[in-house]
Amino acid sequence: MIIAVSGKGGTGKTLVSSLLIKALSDTEQDILAIDADPDSNLPEALGVDVNKTVGDVREELKEDTAKGRIPTGMNKWDILDYRIMESIVETPKFDLLAMGRPEGSGCYCAVNNMLRRIIENLSSNYDVIIIDTEAGLEHLSRRTTQNVDVMLVVTDKSKRGMLTAQRIGKLADDLEIKFKELYLILNRVNTENEEEILGKAKETGLEMAGVIFEDDEVTKFDIEGRPLVELPNESNTVKAVSGILSRIRSN
Numbered sequence: 479m480i481i482a483v484s485g486k487g488g489t490g491k492t493l494v495s496s497l498l499i500k501a502l503s504d505t506e507q508d509i510l511a512i513d514a515d516p517d518s519n520l521p522e523a524l525g526v527d528v529n530k531t532v533g534d535v536r537e538e539l540k541e542d543t544a545k546g547r548i549p550t551g552m553n554k555w556d557i558l559d560y561r562i563m564e565s566i567v568e569t570p571k572f573d574l575l576a577m578g579r580p581e582g583s584g585c586y587c588a589v590n591n592m593l594r595r596i597i598e599n600l601s602s603n604y605d606v607i608i609i610d611t612e613a614g615l616e617h618l619s620r621r622t623t624q625n626v627d628v629m630l631v632v633t634d635k636s637k638r639g640m641l642t643a644q645r646i647g648k649l650a651d652d653l654e655i656k657f658k659e660l661y662l663i664l665n666r667v668n669t670e671n672e673e674e675i676l677g678k679a680k681e682t683g684l685e686m687a688g689v690i691f692e693d694d695e696v697t698k699f700d701i702e703g704r705p706l707v708e709l710p711n712e713s714n715t716v717k718a719v720s721g722i723l724s725r726i727r728s729n
């Protein structure tokens with residue numbers, strides 16, 4: 479199963495991705511987390527260091543090719559795939575691959591375009607792949623997430639967050655990308671405004687997978703720079719994301 483987490487910048491994609499991985503880690507499944515955000519922060523949320531990103535691998539290969547360091551007769555794609563496999567960080571509970579970005583002024587799209595190939599190559603090695611996507615709609619327009627099974631769109635209460643969510647639903651439709659499941663997750667809700675925000679969320683036309691409340695403990699973790707996966711199991715936010723996962727799996 480391939481699950482992607484999308485939405486406007488800063489709405490909680492990385493929080494949801496990392497807590498989905500936490501919830502899945504308690505199972506015996508083989509999990510791959512992919513940080514597809516060029517401004518990568520999933521490793522921090524998971525408490526894992528990444529030495530080499532796919533962007534770095536690509537830069538190195540370009541340099542090796544330019545300097546004639548690739549033996550003739552060797553397929554460049556095979557070398558690329560091999561080096562990408564090597565850059566996967568393995569932990570006891572999950573593996574992690576960060577897409578990163580090319581150095582300097584290089585276009586990020588080249589790395590982004592590699593994501594679809596990576597997903598295709600790796601999907602048979604894992605039970606679940608969780609992708610923390612870059613903010614916005616480009617993962618759809620570039621079709622990097624077209625083979626995803628479950629698309630989770632995160633929004634906060636902001637009008638712009640809701641609009642991005644709505645656009646993701648509409649663009650997937652327009653591009654005839656048919657996710658098996660497509661859900662909205664409403665994040666940073668307060669009890670005082672819950673009703674009103676739920677009303678606004680309905681207007682996106684997306685089915686709701688769950689609501690996550692504003693959480694002071696998450697803020698505390700942010701201030702201290704602690705990995706979100708270390709949130710206790712009793713945390714309401716952890717429970718909310720586990721609930722979202724059960725909802726996905728029961729369908």
Ligand SMILES: Nc1ncnc2c1ncn2[C@@H]1O[C@H](COP(=O)(O)OP(=O)(O)OP(=O)(O)O)[C@@H](O)[C@H]1O
Nearest residue numbers: 487488489490491492493613666691692693696700
């Ligand atoms: N329910 C919540 N309660 C309190 N803080 C939250 C909550 N959800 C997210 N945050 C905080 O808001 C900030 C943005 O969240 P997060 O990094 O998950 O968003 P994002 O969509 O991944 O952002 P970006 O687009 O920059 O990658 C983080 O500091 C995060 O810890």
Ligand SMILES: [Mg+2]
Nearest residue numbers: 491492515519
């Ligand atoms: Mg993020």
